[in-house]
Amino acid sequence: MNRTVKAAIFAGMAAVGATSSPALAAEMVFVSWGGAYQDAIRAAWLDPFKAETGVSVLEETGPETAKIKAMVETGTVTWDVVTDGGLGVARGAAEGLFEEITPEMVDQSHVYPEIINKHGVPSEIFSTNFAFSTAAFPDGGPQPASWADFWDVEKFPGKRALYGGPNTVLEAALMADGVAAADVYSVLATPEGQDRAFGKIEALKPHIAVWWTKGAQPAQLLGSGEVVMSNGWNGRIEAGIKEGLPIKAVWNGAVAEVGYFMIVKGAKNRDTAIAFLKHAVSPEAQAEFHKYVAYGPVTPGAWDFIPQEEWARLPSSPENLAQSLFLNVDWWLANEPAMIERYNTLMQQ
Amino acid sequence: MTAAAGRIGSGGGIARILGFVIFAVVFAAFVWPILTLMGASLQGGESLGAYTKLTTSPNYQRAFVNTFVIAGLVTGTALVAAYPLAYLMASVPPRTARILTFVVLLPFWTSALVRTAAWMVLLQRNGAVNTVLTGTGIVDEPVAFLYNLPAVIIGMVHVLLPFMVLPLYAAFRALDGQLLQAAEGLGAGPATLVRRIIVPLTAPGAAAGALIVFMSAIGYYITPSLMGGPRQMMLAQMISYHMQEQLDWAMASALSIVLLGSTLAVFFVFQRFYGFDRLFASETGTVIDPRLARRGGGAAWRVALVLGLVVAIFLVVPILVVFPLSFASSPFIQFPPAEWTTRWYAKLAADPKWLAAFVSSLRVAVLGVAVAVAFGTLAAIVVSRLRGPLARTLEVVLLAPLVVPPIIVAIALYYTHARGPFMGSHELLAFGHALLALPFVYVTVRAGLRSFDPNLELAALGLGASWPVMFRRVMLPSILPGIGAGAVFAFITSFDDVVIALFLTNAKSRTLPRVIYEGALDDIDPAIIAVAVILILFSLAALVASFLIRKRP
Amino acid sequence: MTETAPHVGKTVELVALNKHFGAVAAVDGVDIAIAAGEFCTLLGPSGSGKTTLLKIIAGYEEASSGAIRIGGRDVADIPVARRNIGMVFQNYALFPHMSVAENVAFPLEMRGVPAAERARKVETVLDLIGLPGLGGRLPRQLSGGQQQRVAVARALVFDPDILLMDEPLGALDKNLRSTMQAEIRALHRRIGVTVVYVTHDQEEAMNMSDRVVVMNHGRVEQSGPPAALYDRPANAFVARFLGDCTLLALEPDTQAGGFRPVLGGAVVVPFSPGWQPGAPRMVAGIRPERLRIVAAGEGIPARVTDVAFTGPDYRVDLEAGGTALIARVPNLGAPPARVGTAVGVDFGPGDLFLVPAVS
Structure with missing residues (x-):
């Protein structure tokens, strides 16, 4: 009864409204994290791909694992390519949300071998570093240069913003507390180490004005004067600097991650998606990306196309990589839910 | 056939059959999905697991308390703000009243999302409000208005205030001016007039407004998530979080039961004391004679005038401020803008x-x-x-x-x-x-x-x-x-x-508010300010049209 | 009615009619036969079932049992729209968004009358009711009396067999009401339609109708020409409802062969044929205009308790032997008595009517 009534209602409604526009020959739905990052993907990769192939690309933002899972579980997959960091890939892969990428599909022989992932094609290398407001700490005066300075509210007074999730923040807290970058994960593996990280964040909490959740926020908050320091994704911070906001990035203690493009299992436009991944990972395309956002290439070959003076802005340049720590995907995959729970409690209290 | 005609007249057969059909349709379309959702709270690994978590984790209890505290504060603030404005509307000459009605209706007709975005711009650390406050030396340091409790209250009051002002205004309109005259003639001073006559007689309108505001506030989601911080997390946000970030149906469902139960409880308490009909009391009665109101009020009326105008400005400013803002050059929203540009309209x-x-x-x-x-x-x-x-x-x-x-x-x-x-x-x-x-x-x-x-x-x-x-x-x-x-x-x-x-x-079918929301949340994209301007002009045109249509005999 | 020849209405017969709303009997065993062309008024207090009865005749309500025959034909299966009945509602029920002409033309339009003929008929009927040239107005631009006339015009324009009127003058002031009463009477004479008229105003009922049906609690109390009802009411309810009256207790006087008022006096009302001791007790009613005030010492001794001036006459309240009496004395230039004075009252046997005592 209930079903027939519903069906009747929908049939009526469908008759009232025009039916959906007919599917185009080739289209692809691309979902990423918005802002300067997605603008750059569009300019560097999507637009040339569209021009080359005639494919029409629909964009959306916010490819959270839960949303992908809901689509896959309910068989209503409307996304084709989604993007996330290594942790997101691992999380989704564990749930069986992503197509496996074989060499036959996308040739990745030219990519840094250590970042190759069965379920995603590396797209860029990005960092979570921090930035400060030069309006608050002008050139010539003392300026923060490490996580320890980020935590030092005596020397650098003012409100801070921190990411509203634990990953990269626990690492930063330990480094601020004097743990060497190389030892961060061995300390974090112990309960005492976790307490130490959370204790350090707890201590800074009175000075945290905003727990940011979206990538565009840190530059916005720094630019608007809401906070004097914030951690953030380096490309997003760079975008603010480019727009003339009075902010400066600090690379010391940056936590680097690899960004990946994945194909959602059951994607309707799988072939188009594969063609796009092939396009994006080519050294030529890789070398384009930095022009639009300060993220580094995933192929050594790309450096040949990038002018030397640009290297300092990019997380995967040898100099910046030396100051950075790579996010330990395995540790996070195992510990993320508990860390999130504890972090939420800390934020909400 | 006679039977049919008779039944139409007396409410028999056909109406009853249609009544059952309507019930069945609403039940299948509306009630059943909600019941199904409620059922989901028992699913998951262990039955009642969601409820165990609900009762043991302090985060949920905090969200529950937050929800009621915020809804209460919003309702109280709206009530206090609505009285002088509604009184002012009812006691000024008709033309001025029309302008004030327009002022109240304009935000009512403007997307809540657009208004929230405008507040974000106004309240940020170097936003217009702080610029004025520091510029005039009222405060030395910019005040943190955003991402905290006051921000959520301000944003929600602005969105919900019209729901409070309109029933109160109707109550004031229904107030018999002769009663005020009579009370005055019997020796009541202004304070007594307000306390003994005006407040008791407008109480039903106030209660109706308060109910709508409180019930809406309990379920609020957009404003707190844009303007508040983690400490202002409300139940509705929690539900969304469990759905969108955790895909935890059982938890989202259990929280939904808590939220729905709370809302229904509030509703039935109101129903018990006032009756639902009051919500839809029609606007009848006479306008208070302005001279009378002024004479009867004296000082009280002047206070109402000042407070009412402040509230009116509060309602309108965020809507006006987006106009200059849409021409600001920086993608990182600043007020006042440093340079002017039409690039966001071009981007649109x-x-x-x-x-x-x-x-x-x-x-x-x-x-x-x-x-x-x-x-x-x-x-x-x-x-x-x-x-x-x-x-x-x-x-x-x-x-x-x-x-x-x-x-x-x-x-x-x-x-x-x-x-x-x-x-x-x-x-x-x-x-x-x-x-x-x-x-x-x-x-x-x-x-x-x-x-x-x-x-x-x-x-x-x-x-x-x-x-x-x-x-x-x-x-x-x-x-x-x-x-x-x-x-x-x-x-x-x-x-x-x-x-x-x-x-x-989804990406293909998403609507304008959703794109704006994504813009506000994911991008802080200034293009949404340009959209806001277009939408406000759209509402303005519709509102003006409705005024013109109503004016005709 | 557009023809000059009178349109002869049809008979209406209600046979053992009942209408129940749940446990409540709104119409309870009603039998009425109305002759063709008769002006019949249903009179009763509110809630007496008269409007329900009207709605049953019109077809808006369905009788629970019993039969309705119009022109000898059972109409139970004929829908409202095809009974060819015109109805005037208490508040006129003019369509507010249609002009007067459109209102009046509506029933013709529903009957498929061509536009030209419609216009002609509307014009004729507006002339007939004395509203020529007002066809373009909206109902709210008319006075109450004008609206009433439009409602009548709309109910008559399609030559109905029967015209039903539900308290049509209730919303008008007293002067306008009597003017309209005269107009409706004249209209009825002219067109000869059968009229069933509902009112709770006994004066209106009496001065308009060929026949009055007095109703109470869904039942017919009495039916007949107005004068018969007024002078010879069948029971105390009818007696009181049709006008002021005083009820006097009686005692049988078998020697005199009739009843004597307990109050005293020489009057004897003869027993009705077949009266037996132990039959239901009867009381005598007397209308105020039949009660004569005489000098103290004559008739039955009484005392004046109140005198009220009404214009054409004086209403005098009296008290005699513990019974309150009402008299009505024509205004001949001076009050007939002063409050507090002792007077006598008198009446003849023909001034009294007998009704069963209400226990």
């Missing part, structure tokens, strides 16, 4: 997603309005012909979508239709919007039918008209204003909805 024009979303919104709204108007009108006519328990049950069921927080409607529809063929379609979204809009259409048409003389129907039938001819020629023209008002409400409901669109649309 260049990016097809905005036009596509606008077209989607229009399509969904037209479809949703059509369904809500047709079904709501039918339901109102049928209920008007029924007496007894069936009529009362139908009334409750038809008004229920007004009481149930939209987030629950959204996830209930999502939950029941996730695997269905309609997921992501404009039809399903329009259907959701029609559910939300149904009470508005029902209430306005019902009011129209109350003032429709049943003898007109009998006369037309007696003069030889069939029922359909009677409906078209006699009843429809009489209730058309009610249907029109319902349709306008339905349109606004649909055109302004983010919550349901977030769950039921």
